[in-house]
């Protein structure tokens with residue numbers, strides 16, 4: 736992880752060129768609700784950013800705008816220097832660079848585990864079937880569910896299904912993966928097996944944005960914690976600093992609730 740921490744510690748003008756995801760003055764409304772308020776956020780290549788904050792603060796919406804599942808009202812979002820187009824083939828291509836892992840795994844119920852990891856490769860990346868199958872199997876092995884390849888999602892535990900969802904995201908060779916509360920729907924004993932896979936990805940240098948309240952993960956894997964409240968980024972800091980010495984009252988209040996519940 737040394738390369739990652741260099742980026743983290745020395746983030747300045749020189750590294751700005753290496754920012755992979757850049758949100759500039761992003762605003763988003765849902766009707767009267769100003770859900771993202773002038774959000775500025777730059778994520779460096781190889782950086783792991785944990786986003787935390789109270790329910791309704793806009794964390795999921797933030798993730799969804801990054802791969803354009805949601806449009807923005809103003810501001811810009813660039814991925815690897817390219818602004819997200821509003822539609823069309825170019826959007827599909829850029830969107831494929833942004834992997835997404837949701838709380839609910841969203842696997843296709845009537846496809847096998849292997850087929851789930853093959854589909855995107857064939858449809859979006861135009862990979863041939865044999866190559867896609869080989870890669871799918873290798874990725875399933877990597878996340879520890881290789882022996883489940885021929886089963887259907889419902890035959891797997893929640894933790895196994897979420898690892899399949901991570902393999903599916905990896906199959907697209909994404910530049911960044913967004914995780915939106917990937918362990919919130921899991922039974923406690925399955926949380927660690929998913930976090931371990933995520934830790935491993937982080938250690939390998941994957942660029943990750945992770946919405947989670949798993950403080951252990953944030954402390955050990957994140958380069959930066961971004962605290963959101965009411966549609967705004969209220970505070971950003973390195974994990975140790977954020978958890979031991981939050982600056983804002985909002986963050987202090989939030990941490991006291993989640994750490995002492």
Ligand SMILES: Nc1ncnc2c1ncn2[C@@H]1O[C@H](COP(=O)(O)OP(=O)(O)OP(=O)(O)O)[C@@H](O)[C@H]1O
Pocket residue numbers: 765768770788789790791792793794795796797
């Ligand atoms: N499609 C939508 N239409 C209208 N309002 C929405 C929509 N999606 C989200 N919202 C509202 O926007 C606000 C932010 O929602 P968002 O899901 O981004 O919050 P969150 O921080 O992810 O919360 P949680 O921790 O509960 O997942 C909430 O008030 C929510 O009700």
Ligand SMILES: [Mg+2]
Pocket residue numbers: 794795796915
């Ligand atoms: Mg959410």
